[in-house]
Every structure is written in C-alpha cells, then in structure tokens.
Amino acid sequence: MLKWFLHKNVVLDLITTKSQSTTPKFNPLLQHLYSSFSFRYCSTTTTTSQSQSESDKHPFAVSYLINNFGFSHESALKAFNQKRVRFNTLEKPNSVINFFKNNGFSHYNIGIIIRKEPWLLSSQPHKRLLPKFQFFISKGVSSSDIVSLLTANPRILHVSLEKRIIPLFELLSKFFKTNKDVIFCLIRRSYGFSHYTYDRIVANINLMSAFGVCDSGIGSVLLIAPSIICSTDLIDTLKEVKGLGFDPSNITFGQAMIAKKGLSKKIWDEKVDTFKKWGWSDEAFFQVFRSRPNLMMVSIDKVNLLMSFWVNQLGWNSLALTKMPQIFSYSLHKRIIPRASVLQYLLMKGLRKNNASLVTPFSYNEKMFLSKFVFSFKGESDYLLKLYEEKMKLAYSEENNGMPLTK
Structure with a gap:
C-alpha cells in the first residue's frame, strides 16, 4: 500500500503543475494516467481528489463508471441519462459494492452485475437488495446459488419482490421438485421479469394445464425451451403434438413439444430423411418418435456415425x-464400440444366440455388462476383458489427444 501511495503521488505531481496561487492545474496529456487506477484503489481515494480529476469533464457517476467498470463514454452517459445512475460521492457505490462483497460476490461477479445493471450503484442496498437476498435464503437457496443466479440475471434485483419475484418463484415451484431446481431454471432462463412476459407465461401455463399437460411435462418445457411458454401460438403447437398421437398426461408430450417447436421444418425433414436413408420407414420413425421424442434432439452427424458403424462395420440391421432408441444418446466410442466388439466376438464363437437382442446389452450399466457378457464365459473371459479394455483405452486416448468423440 505504501508503494502504491508513493507512486500515486508521483503521478499527481506529474499531472499537476503549481502556479503562483498554488491552485493545481491538470495537464490534459497526463490526466488519463491518473484515471486508469483499478477499482480497489479508486474506492479508497477521497471525494475531493476524484472530483478534481474527473468531474471537470463528466458528471461524477459517468467518470466512475468509465474508470472503475470499463464503460465506454457513450455507455456511461447512457446509463447516467436513461438508467438514472446518480451519485456525487463514493458513499453510495461503495455501500453497494461492499454489500455484494459481504455476500460472497467476487470482483469479477460484481463487474458483470454492474455492467449489466449500473443503476444498482445508486440504490440503497439494505432497502432494495437485502429483502430479496433474505427471500431466497428463506427458500433454502445457498449463497453460491444466489451468486450464480444474480450474476447471470441481475435484472431480478430490479423488479418488485412482492409483485414479481415471489409470484414467479411460487409459480415455478409447482413444476419442480425442489427450490434448487427453481433457481437453476431462473439461472438458465431470464424470463418472466417483465410485466408483459409474466402475464404471457401465466396465461400459457394455464392453457397447457387446461389442455391436460402434466406438471412434469410443463416443467420440462419451462426448463429446456421457455420460449415455447412465451409464444403467441401455443395452442397450435399443443394441437399439432396431440395430433401426432401423444397423450398430454404423459411427460413425453412436453418432450415432443420441445422437439417439434425447437426445430425448423427444414431441419425436422432432414432428420427424418436421415433415418429413412438407413432403412427406417415413416411408420417406424414415428413409432420411435412417439416413444422417445428426444430422439430428434440428436444431431444428424451422430445418427450417421452410429448407423454407419452398426450397419456397415457390424453388419447388423438398423431396425x-x-x-431401444435411447442408444442414440450413448457414447459411440466409450460405450457402443467396446460393447459391440465383445458381442460380435460372442456371436462369431457361437456363444450367443443369433436371435438374441442386439440392443439390450447396451442398456446395462458397466458392472452388469461385464458380469453377463465377459466374466460369465470362463474360458473366454480373459480375452473378452482384454478386447473390451483395449477399445476403452483407445477411446480415452483419442479424447486425451484432443480428438473429438461422439458422446
């Protein structure tokens, strides 16, 4: 600190020149040097020194935003004029920053929050911020989750606790098992904090409930694709998904809404054509889609890689x-290839019946798979384990070398 203090005075000496009246005059060529000190030092300077170096050119708050939080001149003036960032001393901004620091926020977190919501520096933290912190804590939200929530969506601090935060929290709580899930939803999706959006969400949730969509289905849409809840044509989506044969009371209905609404018609048709290219009929595809709508969230590249391995390398039927369509969500290199190598050897040796299910072994956890398809074959178990481990090592080796693996 002493070293910094001496350095600061040297800078001041360079910037100011004494006239006969001893009134300091600032050298414009060097003024920028003094204004570039970091936030942690600026916050300890006196109001007098700040105003001498900065307010001659800008309002105090504008200079503060520029020097301490990296605002451009234009964005600082915009914050001053449009977002009512008003303070003439360090007292207000310091009280806000200290409030955040005392509640576990780092300088990095604070910087993100202030750049998004600079008006906070003009607020009274114990009146404007503390009640909202206390509400989240009362709901069992951890300090670290509060930091994550407010760093991602500091706009929450702008809206009314009674009119917006509490109603929205209680609304979302109906569709999630824990308050932590609600916070996770709020962290990921910053919706519902404007009056218009909140009213639209309430109306569409009521519409889905009246249509018969179950709470877990509504929850999945809220978490994964909240834009659907905010859409103006939700009734059309509900009717379309029901027309595909989905039961609104089943959680797959919400998943189908996400798939159907989340893909453009062009992408949807391309994915359907990809499955048909590998031998699936329209009937087969829609039968699978109705049982596992998440299938349409798998990339076309992933589908082609798995199909090519299954059909061209193993010689097995794509049907x-x-x-078991969930196989498309498994890792090709870490799960499918190692297990397929074991199964292919067993079939070749006549140790597994040709009419046995090809897909069931991929659904087992690793311990059960090794028990049923490796260790149960006493005479072949050493070779089978070696074959399996070699394929696994190859997958991890390629991953460690930076080669992309299909997960």
Missing part, C-alpha cells in the same frame, strides 16, 4: 435400433 434393431428402433427397439
């Missing part, structure tokens, strides 16, 4: 995959 077998319709029996």
Whole structure:
C-alpha cells in the first residue's frame, strides 16, 4: 500500500503543475494516467481528489463508471441519462459494492452485475437488495446459488419482490421438485421479469394445464425451451403434438413439444430423411418418435456415425435400433464400440444366440455388462476383458489427444 501511495503521488505531481496561487492545474496529456487506477484503489481515494480529476469533464457517476467498470463514454452517459445512475460521492457505490462483497460476490461477479445493471450503484442496498437476498435464503437457496443466479440475471434485483419475484418463484415451484431446481431454471432462463412476459407465461401455463399437460411435462418445457411458454401460438403447437398421437398426461408430450417447436421444418425433414436413408420407414420413425421424442434432439452427424458403424462395420440391421432408441444418446466410442466388439466376438464363437437382442446389452450399466457378457464365459473371459479394455483405452486416448468423440 505504501508503494502504491508513493507512486500515486508521483503521478499527481506529474499531472499537476503549481502556479503562483498554488491552485493545481491538470495537464490534459497526463490526466488519463491518473484515471486508469483499478477499482480497489479508486474506492479508497477521497471525494475531493476524484472530483478534481474527473468531474471537470463528466458528471461524477459517468467518470466512475468509465474508470472503475470499463464503460465506454457513450455507455456511461447512457446509463447516467436513461438508467438514472446518480451519485456525487463514493458513499453510495461503495455501500453497494461492499454489500455484494459481504455476500460472497467476487470482483469479477460484481463487474458483470454492474455492467449489466449500473443503476444498482445508486440504490440503497439494505432497502432494495437485502429483502430479496433474505427471500431466497428463506427458500433454502445457498449463497453460491444466489451468486450464480444474480450474476447471470441481475435484472431480478430490479423488479418488485412482492409483485414479481415471489409470484414467479411460487409459480415455478409447482413444476419442480425442489427450490434448487427453481433457481437453476431462473439461472438458465431470464424470463418472466417483465410485466408483459409474466402475464404471457401465466396465461400459457394455464392453457397447457387446461389442455391436460402434466406438471412434469410443463416443467420440462419451462426448463429446456421457455420460449415455447412465451409464444403467441401455443395452442397450435399443443394441437399439432396431440395430433401426432401423444397423450398430454404423459411427460413425453412436453418432450415432443420441445422437439417439434425447437426445430425448423427444414431441419425436422432432414432428420427424418436421415433415418429413412438407413432403412427406417415413416411408420417406424414415428413409432420411435412417439416413444422417445428426444430422439430428434440428436444431431444428424451422430445418427450417421452410429448407423454407419452398426450397419456397415457390424453388419447388423438398423431396425434393431428402433427397439431401444435411447442408444442414440450413448457414447459411440466409450460405450457402443467396446460393447459391440465383445458381442460380435460372442456371436462369431457361437456363444450367443443369433436371435438374441442386439440392443439390450447396451442398456446395462458397466458392472452388469461385464458380469453377463465377459466374466460369465470362463474360458473366454480373459480375452473378452482384454478386447473390451483395449477399445476403452483407445477411446480415452483419442479424447486425451484432443480428438473429438461422439458422446
């Protein structure tokens, strides 16, 4: 600190020149040097020194935003004029920053929050901020989750606790098992904090409930694709998904809404054509889609890679995959290839019946798979384990070398 203090005075000496009246005059060529000190030092300077160096050119608050939080001149003036950032001393901004620091926010977190919501520096933290912190804490939200929530969506601090935050929290709580899930939803999706959006959400949730969509289905849409809840044509989506054969009371209905609404018609048609290219009929595809609508969230590249391995390298029928479509969500290199190598060897040796399910072994956890398909074959177990481990090592080796793996 002493070293900084001496350095600061040297800078001041350079910037100011004494006239006969001893009134300091600032050298414009060096003024920028003094204004570039970091926030942690600026916050300890006196109001007099700040105003001498900065307010001659800008309002105090504007200079403060520029020097301490990296605002451009234009964005600082915009904050001053449009967002009512008003303070003439360090007292207000310091009280806000200290409030955040005392509640676990780092300088990095504070910087993000202030750049998004500079008006906070003009607020009274114990009146404007503390009640909202106390509400979240009363709901069992951890300090670290509060930091994550407000760093991601500091606009929450702008809206009314009674008119917006509490009603929105209680609304979302109906569709999630824990308050932590509600916070996770709020962290990921900053919706519902404007009057218009909140009213639209309430109306569409009521519409989905009246249509018969179950709470878990509504919850999945809220978490994964909240834009659907905010859409103006929700009734059309509900009717379309029901027309595809989905039961609104089943959680798959919400998943189908996400898939159907989340993909453009062009992408949807391309994905359907990809499955058909590998031998699936329209009937087979829609039968699988109705049982597992998440299938449409798998990329076309992933589908082609898995199908190519299954059909071209293993020589197996692609229709077998319709029996267990979740296989498309498994890692090709870490799960499918190692297990397929074991199964292929067993089939070749006549140790597994040709009419046995090809896909079931991929659904087991690793311990059960090794028990049923490796260790149960006493005479072959050493070789099978070696074969399995070699494929696994290859997958991890390629991953460690930076080669992309299909997950």
